[in-house]
Each structure stands twice: as C-alpha cells, then as structure tokens.
Amino acid sequence: MTSPILITGGAQRLGLAIAKDLLRQHHKVIITYRTKKPSVDELKGLGALAIQANFSTQDGIDSFIEAIKKETTSLRCIVHNASDWDQESDTQDYNQLFGKMMQVHANTPYQINLALQGLLQKHATQSEAFGDIIHMTDYVQLKGSKKHIAYAASKAALHNLTLSFSALLAPQIKVNSIAPALVMFNDHDSEEYRARALKKSLLETCPGAEEAVKAVNFLLNSNYITGQTIHLDGGRHLK
Numbered sequence: 001m002t003s004p005i006l007i008t009g010g011a012q013r014l015g016l017a018i019a020k021d022l023l024r025q026h027h028k029v030i031i032t033y034r035t036k037k038p039s040v041d042e043l044k045g046l047g048a049l050a051i052q053a054n055f056s057t058q059d060g061i062d063s064f065i066e067a068i069k070k071e072t073t074s075l076r077c078i079v080h081n082a083s084d085w086d087q088e089s090d091t092q093d094y095n096q097l098f099g100k101m102m103q104v105h106a107n108t109p110y111q112i113n114l115a116l117q118g119l120l121q122k123h124a125t126q127s128e129a130f131g132d133i134i135h136m137t138d139y140v141q142l143k144g145s146k147k148h149i150a151y152a153a154s155k156a157a158l159h160n161l162t163l164s165f166s167a168l169l170a171p172q173i174k175v176n177s178i179a180p181a182l183v184m185f186n187d188h189d190s191e192e193y194r195a196r197a198l199k200k201s202l203l204e205t206c207p208g209a210e211e212a213v214k215a216v217n218f219l220l221n222s223n224y225i226t227g228q229t230i231h232l233d234g235g236r237h238l239k
Helices: 013-024 038-045 058-071 094-127 149-169 191-198 210-221
Strands: 005-008 029-033 049-052 077-080 131-136 173-180 229-232
Touching: 005 013, 005 094, 013 029, 013 038, 013 210, 029 038, 029 058, 038 049, 049 058, 058 094, 077 094, 094 131, 094 149, 094 173, 131 149, 131 210, 149 173, 173 210, 210 229
Parallel strands: 005 029, 005 077, 029 049, 077 131, 131 173, 173 229
Antiparallel strands: none
16 A cells, blocks of 8 residues: 655645645645645645645644544655744734744644654555655744744744654654745745845746755655755855
8 A cells, every 4th residue: 555645735835836746756645725725626636635724723733633544544754834924024913923833833743743653654664665754944944034033933943843853753764854945936026026036045046846846856765864954045045
C-alpha cells in the first residue's frame, strides 16, 4: 500500500503547486484547506483527498488529527505549508495577533508531528525507506521583519522545531525546512512594488512556485539530509 503525502494549506500558492506536482508523479496526496475554493475541486479531480481544517483552534487541530487517522494508517511525508501573513499595522490586539501566528505556524505543526509520528514510522518500517517532515518556514526567520514581527517570530519557532524533531525522530524520519523569500508575487502587487522587491536579492528574479516544488522533491529523494534548511532567497541574505 502506498503511503500518502499530507500537505497542509494545499489549496493555494506554494501548497497548490506542490500538490499538483506530486499528483503528476502518481503519489497519493492529502491536502487541507481552510476555505473552499475552485482549486480544492481541481485537486480532488486529480485524485487528491481534501480535508477542511481550521488550525486556529485546538478543536480544529484535534478534529483534523482524528480525521487523518481515520483515512490512513501510514504517511510518506507531512509538508507543513498552512500559513497566515498577518501584520501589526492591521490590528491593535497584539496579544491576539501573536497568539494566532504561533498557533498556526508553530503549535499546529508541533502537535501534528507528535500525533502522527507513528504513521510516518509505519511507512518507514514497511517500505524500508525514510519518512519525511518538511516545514515551510520563511527567509525572515533569521532576519526578522519590521512589518510582520509576530509572523517572523512564529516562523523562527517553526525553524527551531525542525532541529528538535530531526533529533527526536531519527533515524527513521528526516525533518527539514524550506525557507522562501520572494518566490511568488500576488496579483494585486503593483509594478513599482515588483521592481523594488526584485532588487532585494542578488539574482533579481521572482522564480515562481516551481522553486519550492524542486526543493520538496530534492528532500524527498535525499537519503542523507536532516535538520537542515534549504534557503530559497536568490542570494538575498548577502544584500
């Protein structure tokens, strides 16, 4: 029996691109989505299982874990991609903002990893191959962010979880991070913003979701990388 790959937040942007690529490779794929959108039906049409999940509450996390355990007895990989990008300028309730960012980006992966580690271990034992956990973090985890302070702190926490879980779950399960900087623009981004953003990296390009897709495949195919971060920043750290 082929073990599925679980992608949280798999209905948009990087998660959607990763899910489509894995489905093209004939992997079984389970995605989570918070809000129903056309991409959910598109992925279901391609063969994915889609589970609605709200990771902003403890009940939402518990319900999701229970649903996964009912659907499968093993997992090939968990890609933690679900994310929010809230910023301090949009609220005066900083306690709520910080709690939400930590809940989605750190507490949710923390609980899911602990609850589903047995499913990854079962895959590793049955297939005599590694299970994987991939945390989608962010370039700002090391640099910080003046506009997204709580977001950056929560992604730094997720980066630290990579280190802890790689040690805890070895040798059967590899745990790594992918830390993108600018890889995709939003449709509403102005030409002025795009030109300014491109200048922030040495390579001065916005490569698209395919760079994250390549990084996921690299980690899945590796037999000797754990506790590491792949930085998709175009040399931005040197500017």
